[in-house]
Amino acid sequence: MSAGSLTRGLAERIVRSEPLKDAGVAEAVRAAVLDWIASALAAASDTGAGMLLRALGIGSEGRNTGVSSVLGFRCRASAPDAALINGYLSHALDYDDVHESIRGHPSAVLMSALLAEAEERGSSGAELMAAYAVGAETMCRVGLALGNRHYEAGWHSTATLGTLGAAAACARLANLDVDATIRALGLAGTQSGGLRVHFGSPVKPLHAGIAARAGLFAARLAATGFSGAAEPLDGPIGFLSLFGGEGARPERIAEAWGQPWQIVEPGLWFKPYPCCSAAHHAADAALAIRSAREFAAEDVVRAEVVYPPGGDAALVVREPKTGAEGRFSAEYVVAAALSDGELGIGTFSERPIRADLAALAAKVSRRYDADLAPAPNAMPKGRFTVLRVELADGTTLTERVDCPRGSPGRPLSKEERAAKFADAARRMPDAWRRLPDKISRLERIENLSNFIPDI
Amino acid sequence: MSAGSLTRGLAERIVRSEPLKDAGVAEAVRAAVLDWIASALAAASDTGAGMLLRALGIGSEGRNTGVSSVLGFRCRASAPDAALINGYLSHALDYDDVHESIRGHPSAVLMSALLAEAEERGSSGAELMAAYAVGAETMCRVGLALGNRHYEAGWHSTATLGTLGAAAACARLANLDVDATIRALGLAGTQSGGLRVHFGSPVKPLHAGIAARAGLFAARLAATGFSGAAEPLDGPIGFLSLFGGEGARPERIAEAWGQPWQIVEPGLWFKPYPCCSAAHHAADAALAIRSAREFAAEDVVRAEVVYPPGGDAALVVREPKTGAEGRFSAEYVVAAALSDGELGIGTFSERPIRADLAALAAKVSRRYDADLAPAPNAMPKGRFTVLRVELADGTTLTERVDCPRGSPGRPLSKEERAAKFADAARRMPDAWRRLPDKISRLERIENLSNFIPDI
Numbered sequence: 001m002s003a004g005s006l007t008r009g010l011a012e013r014i015v016r017s018e019p020l021k022d023a024g025v026a027e028a029v030r031a032a033v034l035d036w037i038a039s040a041l042a043a044a045s046d047t048g049a050g051m052l053l054r055a056l057g058i059g060s061e062g063r064n065t066g067v068s069s070v071l072g073f074r075c076r077a078s079a080p081d082a083a084l085i086n087g088y089l090s091h092a093l094d095y096d097d098v099h100e101s102i103r104g105h106p107s108a109v110l111m112s113a114l115l116a117e118a119e120e121r122g123s124s125g126a127e128l129m130a131a132y133a134v135g136a137e138t139m140c141r142v143g144l145a146l147g148n149r150h151y152e153a154g155w156h157s158t159a160t161l162g163t164l165g166a167a168a169a170c171a172r173l174a175n176l177d178v179d180a181t182i183r184a185l186g187l188a189g190t191q192s193g194g195l196r197v198h199f200g201s202p203v204k205p206l207h208a209g210i211a212a213r214a215g216l217f218a219a220r221l222a223a224t225g226f227s228g229a230a231e232p233l234d235g236p237i238g239f240l241s242l243f244g245g246e247g248a249r250p251e252r253i254a255e256a257w258g259q260p261w262q263i264v265e266p267g268l269w270f271k272p273y274p275c276c277s278a279a280h281h282a283a284d285a286a287l288a289i290r291s292a293r294e295f296a297a298e299d300v301v302r303a304e305v306v307y308p309p310g311g312d313a314a315l316v317v318r319e320p321k322t323g324a325e326g327r328f329s330a331e332y333v334v335a336a337a338l339s340d341g342e343l344g345i346g347t348f349s350e351r352p353i354r355a356d357l358a359a360l361a362a363k364v365s366r367r368y369d370a371d372l373a374p375a376p377n378a379m380p381k382g383r384f385t386v387l388r389v390e391l392a393d394g395t396t397l398t399e400r401v402d403c404p405r406g407s408p409g410r411p412l413s414k415e416e417r418a419a420k421f422a423d424a425a426r427r428m429p430d431a432w433r434r435l436p437d438k439i440s441r442l443e444r445i446e447n448l449s450n451f452i453p454d455i
Numbered sequence: 456m457s458a459g460s461l462t463r464g465l466a467e468r469i470v471r472s473e474p475l476k477d478a479g480v481a482e483a484v485r486a487a488v489l490d491w492i493a494s495a496l497a498a499a500s501d502t503g504a505g506m507l508l509r510a511l512g513i514g515s516e517g518r519n520t521g522v523s524s525v526l527g528f529r530c531r532a533s534a535p536d537a538a539l540i541n542g543y544l545s546h547a548l549d550y551d552d553v554h555e556s557i558r559g560h561p562s563a564v565l566m567s568a569l570l571a572e573a574e575e576r577g578s579s580g581a582e583l584m585a586a587y588a589v590g591a592e593t594m595c596r597v598g599l600a601l602g603n604r605h606y607e608a609g610w611h612s613t614a615t616l617g618t619l620g621a622a623a624a625c626a627r628l629a630n631l632d633v634d635a636t637i638r639a640l641g642l643a644g645t646q647s648g649g650l651r652v653h654f655g656s657p658v659k660p661l662h663a664g665i666a667a668r669a670g671l672f673a674a675r676l677a678a679t680g681f682s683g684a685a686e687p688l689d690g691p692i693g694f695l696s697l698f699g700g701e702g703a704r705p706e707r708i709a710e711a712w713g714q715p716w717q718i719v720e721p722g723l724w725f726k727p728y729p730c731c732s733a734a735h736h737a738a739d740a741a742l743a744i745r746s747a748r749e750f751a752a753e754d755v756v757r758a759e760v761v762y763p764p765g766g767d768a769a770l771v772v773r774e775p776k777t778g779a780e781g782r783f784s785a786e787y788v789v790a791a792a793l794s795d796g797e798l799g800i801g802t803f804s805e806r807p808i809r810a811d812l813a814a815l816a817a818k819v820s821r822r823y824d825a826d827l828a829p830a831p832n833a834m835p836k837g838r839f840t841v842l843r844v845e846l847a848d849g850t851t852l853t854e855r856v857d858c859p860r861g862s863p864g865r866p867l868s869k870e871e872r873a874a875k876f877a878d879a880a881r882r883m884p885d886a887w888r889r890l891p892d893k894i895s896r897l898e899r900i901e902n903l904s905n906f907i908p909d910i
Contacts, residue, residue, distance in 0.1 A: 051679035055672065057533075078512075154692030156645075190611075190658055191665060193648040197693045203645055203683030210646060217510065224506035228658030237609030238652045 005231040006240065009254045010138065011181040014168045017258050019133035020126060024264035026443060029129045032263070033439050034421050035097050035270045036090050036107040037071060041424040042274065042345055043092035044072030048202035052088055052209075056081055068116040069452035072428075079116040080213045083166075087112035087209025091158070092202070093348065094327050095274035100266050100380040100408075101140035102161055103151050107268075108208035109162030110135040110169050113216045117170050118448040125445035127173055133261060135169025140262035145252040146244040151196070152313070153245060159194025159207035160243060166215020171222065180222045186232030187218035189239035199316045200328040267408035269379065270417060273343040275327040278314040280404035281385030282330050286337035289389055289397045297339040297356060299391045303364045305330045306386040308374065312366060319361075323348040334387065335360035375402035377409045429455060460686040461695065464709045465593065466636035469623045472713050474588035475581060479719035481898060484584045487718070488894050489876050490552050490725045491545050491562040492526060496879040497729065497800055498547035499527030503657035507543055507664075511536055523571040524907035527883075534571040535668045538621075542567035542664030546613070547657070548803065549782050550729035555721050555835040555863075556595035557616055558606050562723075563663035564617030565590040565624050568671045572625050573903040580900035582628055588716060590624025595717035600707040601699040606651070607768070608700060614649025614662035615698060621670020626677065635677045641687030642673035644694035654771045655783040722863035724834065725872060728798040730782040733769040735861065736840035737785050740854035741792030744844055747852070752794040752811060754847045758819045760785045761841040763829065767821060774816075778803040789842065790815035830857035832864040884910060 019025045043049065058065055058077050065075070068082035071089055076082070090096050091108035099106050110132055118128045139161040143150075151157050167188030171181045191214040194207035233239045233253070240250040273283050282305050305312075317329040326332030327348050335357045336347045353361075374382045384402045391397070403409035412420075418436060425432045431453035438451065445451065474480045498504065513520055513532050520530070523537035526544055531537070545551050546563035554561050565587055573583045594616040598605075606612050622643030626636045646669040649662035688694045688708070695705040728738050737760050760767075772784040781787030782803050790812045791802050808816075829837045839857045846852070858864035867875070873891060880887045886908035893906065900906065 048681055051676065051681040054679050055676040055681070154697040186653065187658065187661075190650045190653055190662065191648055193646055195645045195687070195692065195694060195697060197687055197690065197697075198641065198645055198683040201683045202681060203642065206642075206681075207645065221506065221510040224509050226503055226506040226510070226657060226661075228653040228656045232650070232652055235652065237650065239650060242609040242650060242652075 005234045006250055006253050007182055007185060007231045007233040008178065010141070010233065011178045011185060013254060013257045014134045014138060014172055014181050015176070015178050017134060019130050019137070019258060019261055020443070022261055022264065025133050025261050026129060028263040028268055029132050030439050030442055031270065031417060032097055032107045032132065032268055033111065033442065034417060034436055036111040037435065038421040038424040039093065039096035039108070040071035040086055040090035041428065042095055043089045046089070046092045047350055048092065048205070049085070049089055052085060052206070056084070058085075066120070067449070068119045071452070072455070074455045079120045080216055082116035083113045083212040083216045084209040086116065087212035088205045091205035091208040093274040093345065094205075094276050095271055098269040098271065098277045099136070099140060099262065100269070101262055102143045102157055103380070104156070104158030104161065105208060106136045106139055106162075106165065108205070109158060109166050109211045109215070110139070112209065112212035113166035114169050114173060115448070115452070117173055117216055119451065121173070122447045122449045123173055125442040125448060128448060129442060131169040131173040133263060134172050135165040136263045137258060137261060138168040139165035141253050141255070141257060145240060145248060145250050147247045147249060149245050149247040150243055152310070154196050155243065156194040156196045156198070156204065156207050159211045160192045162208060162211035163188045163192045163214045163218070166212050167218040170216050170219030174219055174223055176219065176223060182230070182232070183227050184219045184222035186228040187221055187226070188215050189232050190228065191218065192239070192243065199314060200325050266379070269407045270412050272406045272412060272416065272420070274345055274348050275333055275343065276314050278312060279328070279330055279333040280406065281383065281401040282387055283333050283337050283343055284401045284404045285385060285387035285399035286334045287341065288399045289387065290338050290341050293397065295391055297360050299393070300338060300360060300363055301390045301392055303334055303338070303387065303389045304367055305334060305364060306367045306369050306372070306388070308372065308382060308384060309368045309370050311368075311383050311385070320353055322350050323353055324350045326353060329361070330366060331361040331364040332357065334364050338389065378402040379404065379407035379409050429453060460689045461705055461708050462637055462640060462686045462688040463633065465596070465688065466633045466640060468709060468712045469589045469593060469627055469636050470631070470633050472589060474585050474592070474713060474716055475898070477716055477719065480588050480716050481584060483718040483723055484587050485894055485897055486725065486872060487552055487562045487587065487723055488566065488897065489872060489891055491566040492890065493876040493879040494548065494551035494563070495526035495541055495545035496883065497550055498544045501544070501547045502805055503547065503660070504540070504544055507540055507661070511539070513540075521575070522904070523574045526907070527910070529910045534575045535671055537571035538568045538667040538671045539664040541571065542667035543660050546660035546663040548729040548800065549660075549731050550726055553724040553726065553732045554591070554595060554717065555724070556717055557598045557612055558835070559611070559613030559616065560663060561591045561594055561617075561620065563660070564613060564621050564666045564670070565594070567664065567667035568621035569624050569628060570903070570907070572628055572671055574906065576628070577902045577904045578628055580897040580903060583903060584897060586624040586628040588718060589627050590620040591718045592713060592716060593623040594620035596708050596710070596712060600695060600703060600705050602702045602704060604700050604702040605698055609651050610698065611649035611651045611653070611659065611662050614666045615647045617663060617666035618643045618647045618669045618673070621667050622673040625671050625674030629674055629678055631674065631678060637685070637687070638682050639674045639677035641683040642676055642681070643670050644687050645683065646673065647694070647698065654769060655780055721834075724862040725867050727861045727867060727871065727875070729800055729803050730788055730798065731769050733767055734783070734785055734788040735859035736838070736856040737842055738788050738792050738798055739856045739859045740840060740842035741789045742796065742798075743854045744842065744852045745793050745796050750846055752815050755793060755815060755818055756845045756847055758789055758793070758842065758844045759822055760789060760819060761822045761824050761827070761843070763827065763838060764823045764825050766838050766840070775808055777805050778808055779805045781808060784816070785821060786816040786819040787812065789819050793844065833857040834859065834862035834864050884908060
């Protein structure tokens, strides 16, 4: 039985596949690295980051406890600590990349684990890129196998899938064999956790860090020979059954692996706005309405946001008190976009929201429509948002978005992605401005130990 | 709603209750400390421990990375690392204490987190004792609230409940207020995990260490102000619903808190044999049969072990290859007890099992009987084991055990507990022999920084 177990099949793919033979993979990984660093740098002044460093006993100045970079901070830390902190930082603003099959965020977990480990090991750029691809493929394939019920039950899939993905990625980076990779997957699955009840709080991004550290630890411990169940993902009390519940299709874990690679097709989603991806449709719709016609915020009588049932599950906040809480509020995102015509890092700061935006957000309501057909290019599949804005003069402005900006069907241009990085890195030393160029040559970098510049 | 949430009610009890006013609590905690150290010391030559130290980058000789003790090893480590390693060590032989309401092991998790933190903080003995009592009460009350389905679904309750319990204990040790304790519980619940699929492997005891470290980290991070959901245990996607599923009774979380304290009544179970508690009934029965009448192992034609349905769920191994795997095999435990008349640390070593024991174990079968009534004093409730041994001369010897040695209904004597410690500590320096005396004065020790002697 063990020879044919789902766990073994997955481990074999992690060890043996050659993702860099597909040119699209390399391009996607380079884009992911750039966007991941930008997302983390943008969060360097986040309050939670300071708390996290304090709880770990890591100073933001001077005192190094390891050789791995903490993005945006002057200190270096051990690889496990760096994975934890960078995971938090890169997901703190919800500005980091998204993948439909994960219903969550791949790079916050995978890159945080991989870069920390690669800096300590002195891995090559090509090794990191291949490891990222198999880690992301693992997250996606396990996500597809678990099905929707996993997320709906209350699990934060970025964290649960991320732990397995980070273990797969770190196992690959360390050149573990199939048996050791099985051990790593088992050690990862048994550390999987993270509850959606925390959405809208700093615990959400912390999950990405915890998953990154757990996956890294799983691979390290597996490398020593430490072993668990022979088939930890299989069977009635294995990972896939326990986390999938009814509706899980465990056999999908290996279906179509790398054909195509999930980071190429459907592909990664890089965000233009630092807020929840489920609010991006409404954001685009509100910005389109705002740019199509001049009106003042006071002219809005009411606005209605229409979703397919469950399409707003991640938008758990209705009356945000701070901009940060507003990341998960359709009401706030629509209000800010209609009023200001832009959604920037300042829109979602930790400060209390402006009174005028609170007043406008109070006029926004949500509705669900099971009869509207989603577009074939909808991203994620089956989703859409219709925004209707009623003005005092009786006009109703309507905009429908199925495929938001930044998502695979409507990707950001190379220039837009470069601008996102440049904006996030604007306070960094000069060496950071050369980082995009280094990333473009990532496959040819032999040793990543000095990849991230000092601050 | 928040004022009356289950989470807040639990946090208030953790912060405000005064367990040491009950004299039985202090006695139970002292016994738990002694037994916990004995269980960890007995595992110091365990192979997995060395692997774990290697994966954490901690040498077994000389190099200290912190001030917290690693039981049985010469090094000192940071509190989080010490919690992880001691959690593993103290549960590695499955020799550590058990509690019926947890369906698992309290001290491996709680003491590992608490001692590590207390050594670093310089907490007093009384602070540690009160913190242990509220941590154990948290594990038990949450266990009762989640119900049987939690364990049956595949969760390792030592780990899932332990994470919350360790957070509660460390929050109490650090004198966190109610709001900070809520934060700690939320940070703990979202790190909860650990799958029963790993039973019979070193990942099982690792779960205790992971839970200890996670709970300690939760309390430390909560102390900085890092915050999550306001009511993380409550609601349809909160901890209790997600981990309990159908059959959970979340409201039981606060029922009868400290009345009586769960470590007093039903009380802790200290093990005489280093194997799974679910095998202790059969162990006692086999040892009784063996001492009642002389016979040779070859005289056994067959043996049958009868359980109530599900009573052997934890005994996942039928044909162990090593003594360590035999910890979770009714067949092996019965064979070793019938053949050797004792079950010691050597019985469950990591070496391949003896051929004669394998031959005898092959004659042992399991059966389930739903019609036999469990005794009122059964421990755990509803459990029993009947052992029937058929000899070549036609005799059938039968022994039934409802309440095994070491369990609350038939506790080890003070002398037996002292002997368990003395045996485990026999290779330790002299100062370790004075530890039982120090433990008997635990409430009066003002600073635990030097509590554990050097090696």
